[in-house]
Amino acid sequence: MSSAEQELLSNAAITSFRLNGQFLAVAEQLAAPSGLTAARWQALGAVLSAPATVSEIARTMGITRQSVQRIADLLVDQELAEYQPNPAHQRAKLLSSTDAGRDAVARIGPGHAAYARLLAENLGEERLRDAVELMGVLSRALDELGLPDQASAQNR
Incomplete structure (x- = not known):
C-alpha cells in the first residue's frame, strides 16, 4: 500500500511532467514565428547575456x-x-549568441509578453509568483536529496 508521502511524490511528478509538456507546447507556439523551436529558444536564451559552455x-x-x-x-x-x-578550458568552447540569434529571440518578445500577461491575469500575479517560488523550493529540495539510492531508500 502506498503511503501519503509516496502519493504526494507521485502527484508532484505527474503534475510537473504535465506542466513541462504544457510549457513546451506554449514555447513551441511562441517561438515558431521567429523560426526557432522551443529547444533552440531555450539554448539561445541561456547565452543571451553571457557566453556559456554546453555543459x-x-x-x-x-x-x-x-x-x-x-x-x-x-x-x-x-x-x-x-x-x-x-580561456578557462581549451576543449570546452563557449557558445554565444550572434546578432541574428538575438534578433530571433527578440521577435518572440511581443507574443511572450502577451501570453505572460494572460497567464498573470488568469491566475493572479501573486499566485503565479507564489507558484514559481514553490517550484523553485521543490527543485532545490530535490537537488539537495540527490538521486535515490535503492538500499538507503528501502531503509528509510
Whole structure:
C-alpha cells in the first residue's frame, strides 16, 4: 500500500511532467514565428547575456550535455550562435549568441509578453509568483536529496 508521502511524490511528478509538456507546447507556439523551436529558444536564451559552455547550459536547463550539444551545433550551423575560445578550458568552447540569434529571440518578445500577461491575469500575479517560488523550493529540495539510492531508500 502506498503511503501519503509516496502519493504526494507521485502527484508532484505527474503534475510537473504535465506542466513541462504544457510549457513546451506554449514555447513551441511562441517561438515558431521567429523560426526557432522551443529547444533552440531555450539554448539561445541561456547565452543571451553571457557566453556559456554546453555543459553549463545543460546543468542550468537540467538536460543532458549531448542534447544541448546537438542544439548548439544546429544554432551555429544556422548562424544564430557561434563558438568562442574558452580561456578557462581549451576543449570546452563557449557558445554565444550572434546578432541574428538575438534578433530571433527578440521577435518572440511581443507574443511572450502577451501570453505572460494572460497567464498573470488568469491566475493572479501573486499566485503565479507564489507558484514559481514553490517550484523553485521543490527543485532545490530535490537537488539537495540527490538521486535515490535503492538500499538507503528501502531503509528509510
